Amino acid sequence: MRLELEKRAEHSRTMAVLSPLLALVLTLISGAIMFALLGQDPVRALYTFFIEPLTASWSLQELVVKAAPLILIAVGLAVCYLSNTWNIGAEGQFTFGAIAGSLLPIVFPGFESPLTLPLMLLMGIAGGMLWGAIPAFLKIRFGANEILTSLMLVYVAQLFLDWLVRGPWRDPEGFNFPESRLFSDAAILQPLADGRMHVGALFALLAVIAMSVILMKTLKGFEVRVLGQAPRAGQFAGFSRNKMVLFAFLLSGGLAGLAGISEVSGSINQLTPVISPGYGFTAIIVAFLGRLNPIGIFIAGFLLALSYLGGEAAQVSLGLSDKTTRVFQGMLLFYVLACDTLILYRIRLTRAYAPSGKEA
Amino acid sequence: MTQDHETNPPPGAGTRRSGEVLLEARGITKQFGDVRANDDVSLVLRAGEIHALLGENGAGKSTLVKILYGALEPNAGTLHWRGAPVRISSPAEARALGIGMVFQHFSLFEALTVAENIALALPGGTPLRDLSKRIRSVSQDYGLALDPDAIVADLPVGIRQRIEIVRCLLQEPKLIIMDEPTSVLTPQEADQLFLTLERLTAEGCAILYISHRLEEVKRICHHATIMRHGKVVMECDPAQETAGSLARLMVGSAVHDLKRGAQAAEGGPRLELRGLSAPPDGPFSVALQDINLSVTGGEVVAIAGIAGNGQGELFDLLSGERRAQDSGAIVIDGTASGHLGITLRRRQGCGFVPEERLGHGAVPGLRLSENIVLTRHGTGDGLVRGGMLDMGLARRMEQRIKSNFDVRMSHDDPEARALSGGNLQKFVIGRELDRTPGVLVVNQPTWGVDAGAAALIRQELIDLSRQGSAVLVISQDLDEIFEVADRIAVISRGHLSPAEPAAQLTRERIGLLMGGLEEGQGKAGHAA
Numbered sequence: 001m002r003l004e005l006e007k008r009a010e011h012s013r014t015m016a017v018l019s020p021l022l023a024l025v026l027t028l029i030s031g032a033i034m035f036a037l038l039g040q041d042p043v044r045a046l047y048t049f050f051i052e053p054l055t056a057s058w059s060l061q062e063l064v065v066k067a068a069p070l071i072l073i074a075v076g077l078a079v080c081y082l083s084n085t086w087n088i089g090a091e092g093q094f095t096f097g098a099i100a101g102s103l104l105p106i107v108f109p110g111f112e113s114p115l116t117l118p119l120m121l122l123m124g125i126a127g128g129m130l131w132g133a134i135p136a137f138l139k140i141r142f143g144a145n146e147i148l149t150s151l152m153l154v155y156v157a158q159l160f161l162d163w164l165v166r167g168p169w170r171d172p173e174g175f176n177f178p179e180s181r182l183f184s185d186a187a188i189l190q191p192l193a194d195g196r197m198h199v200g201a202l203f204a205l206l207a208v209i210a211m212s213v214i215l216m217k218t219l220k221g222f223e224v225r226v227l228g229q230a231p232r233a234g235q236f237a238g239f240s241r242n243k244m245v246l247f248a249f250l251l252s253g254g255l256a257g258l259a260g261i262s263e264v265s266g267s268i269n270q271l272t273p274v275i276s277p278g279y280g281f282t283a284i285i286v287a288f289l290g291r292l293n294p295i296g297i298f299i300a301g302f303l304l305a306l307s308y309l310g311g312e313a314a315q316v317s318l319g320l321s322d323k324t325t326r327v328f329q330g331m332l333l334f335y336v337l338a339c340d341t342l343i344l345y346r347i348r349l350t351r352a353y354a355p356s357g358k359e360a
Numbered sequence: 361m362t363q364d365h366e367t368n369p370p371p372g373a374g375t376r377r378s379g380e381v382l383l384e385a386r387g388i389t390k391q392f393g394d395v396r397a398n399d400d401v402s403l404v405l406r407a408g409e410i411h412a413l414l415g416e417n418g419a420g421k422s423t424l425v426k427i428l429y430g431a432l433e434p435n436a437g438t439l440h441w442r443g444a445p446v447r448i449s450s451p452a453e454a455r456a457l458g459i460g461m462v463f464q465h466f467s468l469f470e471a472l473t474v475a476e477n478i479a480l481a482l483p484g485g486t487p488l489r490d491l492s493k494r495i496r497s498v499s500q501d502y503g504l505a506l507d508p509d510a511i512v513a514d515l516p517v518g519i520r521q522r523i524e525i526v527r528c529l530l531q532e533p534k535l536i537i538m539d540e541p542t543s544v545l546t547p548q549e550a551d552q553l554f555l556t557l558e559r560l561t562a563e564g565c566a567i568l569y570i571s572h573r574l575e576e577v578k579r580i581c582h583h584a585t586i587m588r589h590g591k592v593v594m595e596c597d598p599a600q601e602t603a604g605s606l607a608r609l610m611v612g613s614a615v616h617d618l619k620r621g622a623q624a625a626e627g628g629p630r631l632e633l634r635g636l637s638a639p640p641d642g643p644f645s646v647a648l649q650d651i652n653l654s655v656t657g658g659e660v661v662a663i664a665g666i667a668g669n670g671q672g673e674l675f676d677l678l679s680g681e682r683r684a685q686d687s688g689a690i691v692i693d694g695t696a697s698g699h700l701g702i703t704l705r706r707r708q709g710c711g712f713v714p715e716e717r718l719g720h721g722a723v724p725g726l727r728l729s730e731n732i733v734l735t736r737h738g739t740g741d742g743l744v745r746g747g748m749l750d751m752g753l754a755r756r757m758e759q760r761i762k763s764n765f766d767v768r769m770s771h772d773d774p775e776a777r778a779l780s781g782g783n784l785q786k787f788v789i790g791r792e793l794d795r796t797p798g799v800l801v802v803n804q805p806t807w808g809v810d811a812g813a814a815a816l817i818r819q820e821l822i823d824l825s826r827q828g829s830a831v832l833v834i835s836q837d838l839d840e841i842f843e844v845a846d847r848i849a850v851i852s853r854g855h856l857s858p859a860e861p862a863a864q865l866t867r868e869r870i871g872l873l874m875g876g877l878e879e880g881q882g883k884a885g886h887a888a
Contacts, residue, residue: 009778011725219737219744226734230723235681236714237734238703 005345015343020289020300022342023335030331040318048317049310049328061195063305065267069094069259069276071204071301073283075211076252078292082215084228085248089135089150090256091280092157093128097257098264099161100127102180102271105187106169112186120187121261128257129250131157136249140242146249154280162273169271180271189266200262204301207255211294224248256280277308285333288340304329379406381443382535382566383428383459388437390423395781397423398434399590405535410557410567412577412598414610415587416836421570424587425537428568429461430454460533462524462541468512475508478527499526502556518549525556535566542573554580574603574871586610607871620822627657630830631710631799632691636684636698638677646670648677651856653849655799655830660821661859662833662845666874670854671834672715675803678832679712680705692799703738708799711735711792715803715834717781721788724777728769729754731776732761732791739795757794765790766816782813789817793824800824803834818844838867850874 031049032042053059073090080087087093101124104111134153138144164180171181189198215221227234227244234241264275286304290296311325383405390398397420405411415421426432428439430448439446441457448454451461468477475492482491492508499506504522512520521541528536542550557567557580571577577584577598584598586609594609601609636651648670655661665671676682677690677698684690684698691697692708702712712735714720722731732754737744743754758773767787769779776784785806792800805821806814821844825831834851835841841848842862849859850873857873 010775217749218747219733219749220747222730222733222737222749225726226723229725230719232716232720233723233734236679236702236712236720238701238706238738 004348005341006348008344008346011343012346016291019339019343020291020296020336023289023332023339024303026335026339027328027332030335031328034324034327038320040320045314045318045320048313049324050306052313052317053306053309058195059309061193061197062309063302064197064201066305066308067301068201068204069263069279070283070286070304071298072200072207072259072262073252073256073280074286074290074297074301075207075294076255077283077287078290078294078297079211079215079224080248080252081287082228082292083224083244083248084231085245086147087132087135087150087249087252088147088284089131089152089154089280090252090283091276091278092150092154093131093253093256094260094263094276094280095154095157095161096131096260097124097128097253098260098271098275099157099164100124100130100257101261102169102183102264105183105265106180106271109181109184112184114186116184116186117189117265120265121258124257124261125254126257128253128255128260130253131257132249132253133246136246139245146245150249161271161275165271165273171270178273182270183265187265188269189262191266196267198262198266200259200266203258203262204298208294208298215294220247256283282308282329285329285336288333289336304332307332379408379564379566381405382407382441384440384443385424385428386438386440388424388427388434388439390420390427390432390434392423396590398427401437401587401590401592403585403592405566405568406583407534407564407566408561409583410561410569410581412581412584413568413570413587414574414577414584414606416610419587419610420590421587422539423590425461425539425568425570428454429459429537455531455533458532458534459537460528460531460535461537461539462521462528463539468520468523470511470513472512473508474506474510474512474515474523477512477523478508478530481527482530494530495526498529502526502529502559503552504556521549521553525553533565535568536560537568537570539570541569542571542576550576574606577606578603603872604868607874608867610871619819627828628694629654629691630657630693631655631678631801631832634689634691635686636674636677636689638673638682638684641673641682646673646854648673648854653832653856653859655832657798657828657830658825659846660825660831660833660844661847661849662835662841662862663849663851663856664835664838664841664870664874665851667836669851669874671803671836671851673854674851675712675714675801675834678801679710679714706735706739709797710799710801711795711797713789713792713800713802713805715807717784717788718777722776722784725775727773727775728762728767728779728787729758729773731787732757735791736795741795761787761790761794764794765820782809785809786813786817789820793820796824796827797829799830799832801832801834804837805833805835806837806840814840838870841870842867 028046032046035042035045053063073094077087077090101120103123104116104120131153135144135146135149138149139146166178169180171177171179174181189200191198192201215224223234223239223244226237227239227241231241259279260275263279264271268275282304286297286300289303290298290300307325307328311322311328314320314324315322381404385401385403388398388401389396401420401424403424413421413424423432427434428448430450430453433449439448446457448457469480475488475495478495479486479488479491495506495508499522504526506519506522506526512523541553561567569577569581578601581598584596584606585592586594586596586606588610598606631654633651633653636648638648640647646669651674653661663671663674677684680697680700680702683701687699688696689698692705692710695708697705697708718724723734729751733743733749741757743750755773761767762769765786767779767783767790769783779787789802789805800821802821805817809817818840821831821833833841833844845862847859848862848865848870850857850870852874
């Protein structure tokens with residue numbers, strides 16, 4: 001007797017919906033075991049992690065603030081992954097977008113006009129696109145593996161930011177702290193409501209709607225899916241693989257750059273050595289948990305944002321390390337990818353072939 | 361052990377048939393979905409014998425060999441090694457018994473040396489220096505000179521194959537399976553290989569030799585088993601046969617009735633190839649050499665040939681998936697089109713059906729309606745307006761193709777992968793015929809398709825041509841070619857013989873042309 005994976009005739013639509021839910025349940029079970037091993041009451045710990053942050057107005061706003069960049073980056077990444085292009089470097093594109101967009105308020109602090117913000121946002125998008133264009137170019141021209149190049153460029157962008165805020169862009173009146181000057185009011189994204197929530201959340205919403213339309217209704221979206229699933233068939237359809245690599249990287253880089261400048265302009269209001277709690281990497285989980293579907297990503301973005309808040313809550317009230325957040329995110333991605341197998345395969349118990357034949 | 365004596369031939373039945381029975385397969389059956397790749401196949405391999413396994417592509421040779429080498433499990437049947445029943449469930453077990461295999465496509469790491477590549481295949485523990493010595497001595501013994509320190513990337517294919525053979529020999533096998541060993545060799549390299557094989561059999565080794573090259577089989581093999589459609593149709597002594605009779609046994613001669621109708625009135629040439637040449641675009645790709653062909657409206661022209669002689673490369677150039685270097689080498693309806701991409705060629709009224717249905721002709725995970733968009737998004741059918749898809753129209757087209765071409769499915773608009781081979785092929789061809797293309801190029805139109813669907817598809821191809829379209833069929837199936845073609849050309853190692861009227865060609869002659877017998881005589885290939 002052995003377990004065998006048997007291929008289904010078609011994708012199972014039930015499993016496509018059930019798989020992320022199943023992954024979530026498995027993550028919660030594993031999380032409970034982990035908390036028990038850490039000497040915590042699993043029920044209380046899970047409550048603190050996943051429910052408590054939803055009970056106060058300020059933390060709900062904080063949820064939106066954290067979900068917005070995740071969603072914005074993840075819808076771009078979804079286009080990459082659907083087209084079989086592996087952009088792992090959204091964190092770098094986020095960072096470089098933030099740097100490019102901050103050029104205006106830091107180097108030209110006197111330039112205050114209604115044009116300041118739109119220009120900053122456009123420069124942020126352009127910066128992210130530029131950072132994304134590098135691995136795309138290297139792949140198209142030299143066949144370099146984009147997983148490696150895009151990932152390594154994350155560290156380049158982060159170190160560049162670190163150098164900037166400790167060196168040329170350090171605030172002259174900042175008591176030598178490694179921070180840039182604070183942005184002027186004209187360079188700050190308007191808050192929504194009375195808390196920390198800002199206009200960046202609307203960008204995420206718009207991106208979800210726009211990407212839904214592009215992926216479902218346009219020839220471009222069709223091209224993305226065809227080239228991702230069957231490159232040879234894509235060639236047969238007359239689509240260019242290289243152009244798709246460039247398109248996917250520019251789109252996801254641009255959205256990550258927009259997320260970067262929105263975060264800096266809306267939440268932090270200056271450049272600091274670290275501007276992201278790993279949004280660019282967490283967005284990879286968001287993209288897969290959301291089935292690479294913009295609507296799914298919208299929901300998954302909030303779930304992963306909750307894991308950030310829960311991690312903070314667990315630090316404060318349970319005294320657990322902030323690494324618990326990373327562990328939860330890692331488990332979730334692991335289970336999602338594992339459960340996705342069930343969409344195209346079913347598990348079956350088979351008896352081994354006995355070489356008896358008809359003569360034996 | 362008693363079975364041994366029953367299968368032994370009477371004394372004097374042939375000098376080589378008296379060796380000890382090494383491996384015997386009895387009643388092997390292997391089912392893939394609804395295709396029976398091996399149907400009650402039996403085979404006896406004896407020490408000191410080169411045993412040829414002949415058959416067209418799809419006849420089941422590879423499946424049988426994979427079962428013998430432990431890479432596949434049969435659904436029924438038994439294997440016996442020296443008379444005792446054995447179960448070979450992995451290639452490692454096959455090697456432990458003494459069965460070695462030399463693959464058609466090499467599995468070598470180009471960046472490593474010869475000795476390092478061989479070390480990877482052997483059980484660990486042998487110091488590389490000792491191994492190099494063994495490689496030198498074995499390769500010299502068998503006349504297969506090899507430098508163990510050479511980097512594989514620097515070596516030509518003939519030498520690379522030697523590495524595979526020496527790697528196999530180092531395991532001291534009793535039985536060596538060779539899958540088309542000469543398909544990548546020059547005639548001189550092949551001669552060298554034959555000397556090695558004779559040497560091996562003289563030492564009592566058995567060789568199972570898979571090849572399409574019939575002259576070669578006649579020359580070196582002592583016994584032949586011929587397979588067709590998954591069954592053994594004949595065993596013979598190839599020396600007693602002619603290449604022509606072997607070819608006939610391989611391809612069979614079953615004929616279905618198709619309505620041919622009269623050829624349409626001679627139109628002008630709609631598809632012309634003028635001196636089309638292309639270098640190989642990969643290590644296992646075939647160079648195309650000065651191909652000339654003209655297909656007129658109203659006729660079906662077929663290109664026969666054994667797989668891997670340049671058919672795929674030719675198709676890619678015809679479809680525009682690969683551009684021709686010279687735009688005038690491909691002329692469609694009088695317009696030089698070699699430089700155009702596939703979408704522009706479709707706009708000129710061409711339709712294309714590739715050999716591979718899933719993954720090339722259709723995306724497995726997309727619905728049929730979406731797969732219609734795949735080839736028809738740029739052909740002015742109204743599927744795309746201002747960048748937006750009209751999926752409602754695509755679904756109506758899917759319904760139309762489904763009923764016109766009898767595509768059967770369990771529920772409406774399924775994913776392409778859910779269709780059976782025959783139904784998907786009807787869909788993929790129907791998708792193009794639905795446009796009534798002026799030029800249709802089809803590679804292997806009924807590959808792996810059941811007889812009913814095959815007859816329907818062939819009839820559709822003939823009917824299209826009779827409406828004035830030019831139809832070019834690339835096929836390995838001679839039955840099919842004789843059913844549909846008005847004229848036939850044969851491709852062999854990237855050379856195309858001149859197209860001749862089907863009525864004037866015999867199977868034997870095509871078999872000989874496929875075997876490369878008239879290669880190099882180029883356009884003068886009329887002497888038969």
